[in-house]
Amino acid sequence: MKITVNEDENLQETEIIINCKVLDAAILKFLQVLREKQNVIMGIKEEKSYVIKDTDILYFESVDKKTFIYTHNEVYESTLKLYEVEKKFLNSHFFRASKSTVINISKIDVIKPILGGRLEVLLSNKERLIVSRQYVPILKEKLDY
Amino acid sequence: MKKLMIITNDIKAIISMFSVSILMTYGFVSFFTGNESIPLSLFWESLLLGILTGGLQFIMYNKKFLKNLSNNVRVILHYIIIFILLVMFIRVFNWVEIWKIKEWIFIAIYTVYFIQVCVAFAIYTKATGERFNERLISYKEKNDIRE
Numbered sequence: 001m002k003i004t005v006n007e008d009e010n011l012q013e014t015e016i017i018i019n020c021k022v023l024d025a026a027i028l029k030f031l032q033v034l035r036e037k038q039n040v041i042m043g044i045k046e047e048k049s050y051v052i053k054d055t056d057i058l059y060f061e062s063v064d065k066k067t068f069i070y071t072h073n074e075v076y077e078s079t080l081k082l083y084e085v086e087k088k089f090l091n092s093h094f095f096r097a098s099k100s101t102v103i104n105i106s107k108i109d110v111i112k113p114i115l116g117g118r119l120e121v122l123l124s125n126k127e128r129l130i131v132s133r134q135y136v137p138i139l140k141e142k143l144d145y
Numbered sequence: 146m147k148k149l150m151i152i153t154n155d156i157k158a159i160i161s162m163f164s165v166s167i168l169m170t171y172g173f174v175s176f177f178t179g180n181e182s183i184p185l186s187l188f189w190e191s192l193l194l195g196i197l198t199g200g201l202q203f204i205m206y207n208k209k210f211l212k213n214l215s216n217n218v219r220v221i222l223h224y225i226i227i228f229i230l231l232v233m234f235i236r237v238f239n240w241v242e243i244w245k246i247k248e249w250i251f252i253a254i255y256t257v258y259f260i261q262v263c264v265a266f267a268i269y270t271k272a273t274g275e276r277f278n279e280r281l282i283s284y285k286e287k288n289d290i291r292e
Contacts, residue, residue: 106288111274143277
């Protein structure tokens, strides 16, 4: 397999193009590895770094300018800002739910409207979070409401 | 500061809602009582009532306060406190005289209005919640998300 890396300061985004005769098993495996890399995030806990898959994440929360990653059993700190998390997972199951949280839709069990045009979501770990009124349209769009 | 802004915004919305509804009700009742103008004092009185009821609404339905109360108890307590507030306003500001209706009719209108708002909100919550949860299930099926 021939690999070419084109380094250009003017490029806005990193792009990988695969030119092949047939999309065989080896290339599919390679693509799978690449996709998995895209859907992970580094989390720090007790000075150790962990690779966390997006499918394990319930939500992200920003507290005192620090971003935390919540899974079923653990809480990790992320080096990314909340808006960077939002951008990274823009095309996945995550959505901005308030100024301080980004929630994984796939981990929501129940959605309940509450006073003030807000929503309360019950996550799979039985934790309840609020979707602010201004972010309800984003969830609606994701759900094709 | 951010929280204060959000709280202020919520209270402001409720105050506006109450004040406007009082003035609209006055306008509606005026069709029958023949009033052609609204006393300026009534505007300030309704605004004061709006502020009190807005603050009350915020306290009653905010989960940070009165944590041990169930939703039903909150609604009943809310009804009773507003009832007391209304009676106080009626007596202190002679609203019955301004409105030219009997006191019990005023209270009956309030009770019907309160029940109507509660029922409307319950229906809205149920219908919207069901729709959201249906869409959530569809989303999970479409994206092959398993529990």
